[in-house]
Structures are given as C-alpha cells and as structure tokens.
Amino acid sequence: MRLLFLQDFLDLIFPRNCPQCGRALFDFEPCLCTVCQGTLPVANFHLRPFDNELTSKIRGLMPVHRAMAFLRFTKKGKSQKLLHQLKYRHMPEIGVEMGRLFGQSLDKEGFRSEWDVIVPVPLHPLKQKRRGFNQSEEFAKGLAKSLDISMNSLLDRRKFTETQTKKSRLQRLENVEEVFELKKGEAIQGLRILLVDDVITTGATLCACANVLLDCGAKHVDLATIAAGGQ
Numbered sequence: 001m002r003l004l005f006l007q008d009f010l011d012l013i014f015p016r017n018c019p020q021c022g023r024a025l026f027d028f029e030p031c032l033c034t035v036c037q038g039t040l041p042v043a044n045f046h047l048r049p050f051d052n053e054l055t056s057k058i059r060g061l062m063p064v065h066r067a068m069a070f071l072r073f074t075k076k077g078k079s080q081k082l083l084h085q086l087k088y089r090h091m092p093e094i095g096v097e098m099g100r101l102f103g104q105s106l107d108k109e110g111f112r113s114e115w116d117v118i119v120p121v122p123l124h125p126l127k128q129k130r131r132g133f134n135q136s137e138e139f140a141k142g143l144a145k146s147l148d149i150s151m152n153s154l155l156d157r158r159k160f161t162e163t164q165t166k167k168s169r170l171q172r173l174e175n176v177e178e179v180f181e182l183k184k185g186e187a188i189q190g191l192r193i194l195l196v197d198d199v200i201t202t203g204a205t206l207c208a209c210a211n212v213l214l215d216c217g218a219k220h221v222d223l224a225t226i227a228a229g230g231q
C-alpha cells in the first residue's frame, strides 16, 4: 500500500508516458499503454523458427538453427519509433519490456527449456559509455526474466586493427570492421545459446557473433531480435 502511494506520488511529479503514443500511463502499465501493446506489429517468426524470412536471410552466413524477431520493422512504423526511443531517447526500459513481452510469447510456445544462456551482441565499449547502456543487453534482461534463463554478456567487441592478421572468412566476406571475441575465462562448451540484438538487417553482425560462439564450442546458436528490418 505504501509502495503504491509512493508510485502515485512519483507519477505526479514525473508523469510516465507511453513512448509510442504519448498518453499518460496508468500504474498497471509498465512501459507501453494497453492499446499500443495490443497493436504491436508482431512478426511471429518463432512459430516457424527453423524456416522463415530470417533463416533464409542468414543461410550461408552461419550454420542456421533458429532465427526469430519480435516485431516487423517498417519504415516510419511503430517498431521504428520504439527502437528510436530506446536508442536515442535514453529509454532502456523499452528494451527490457520488449524482451519481457517476447519472452512471454516464447514461453507460451514451450521454448523455456531450449536455451542454457542468453547472450547479447555487445556494443563497442566507447559507444556503450556514451549511451550509458547496451540496448541488446536490456532486451536480453527482459527475455531472461520471462524465460527464467540467465543472461551473460559473454562477448567483447572492438575495432579491427591491421596488426590483427587473422580475419575469419565471414569477416572478410562481409568486410566487418569490428571483431568479436569470447571474454577471457569464459567457457561455453556444449551450451545452447540464444544470441540477441536490437535489430537484424543484413545479419552480418549477428552471424559474426554466432560464429565466434560456435568456434568456441557452443552446441548451437539461435538468434532473436526486437525487430527484423528490410535491407
């Protein structure tokens, strides 16, 4: 009761608004208003996780297992607005909420026991310092909570420098200017991993990360993003 009172008081001073439509939120609405939550452009790729637009897109870039996205990305559409607010308006709670909602959908289809760990695609450390958070990590947190699976930021990301003589075949093909590595001291032998990012466009970044995890011994790597976009 006292907590509820405190929330009312805080809402009075700092009113919370729906990041989609701008309407003031009720206490029971954690992030989006009920109307916006009910009309999200869900992609439903997880209903055919082994054979959908995303798996076709990444075939040839990595050994494909499952690939899923919560929302369909349309230019000037709802998912674009949410992603923009998440990344550039400093609203990490949108990432957590998208993860929580998508996690619920995945749980409903029986995915809870399919993964050992959820791994977010890392941001470059300088970028993360500037933004204050990694949007993929926020999404991963929400998924982890709904699915009751641990989240672990297992990968490092840095710019490719010429002193590094080895680039993987994929990195050369895709001209990836950044490299990903498993953090020192981490072991992922035999783990079933759900790798997550905010959006998938060409798939180059996600597949580069997935290949690193597979090279380090992961059993298989599934992909999930907040939204899937066109080219």
Ligand SMILES: [Zn+2]
Binding pocket: 018, 019, 020, 021, 022, 023, 032, 033, 034, 035, 036, 037
């Ligand atoms: Zn709304």
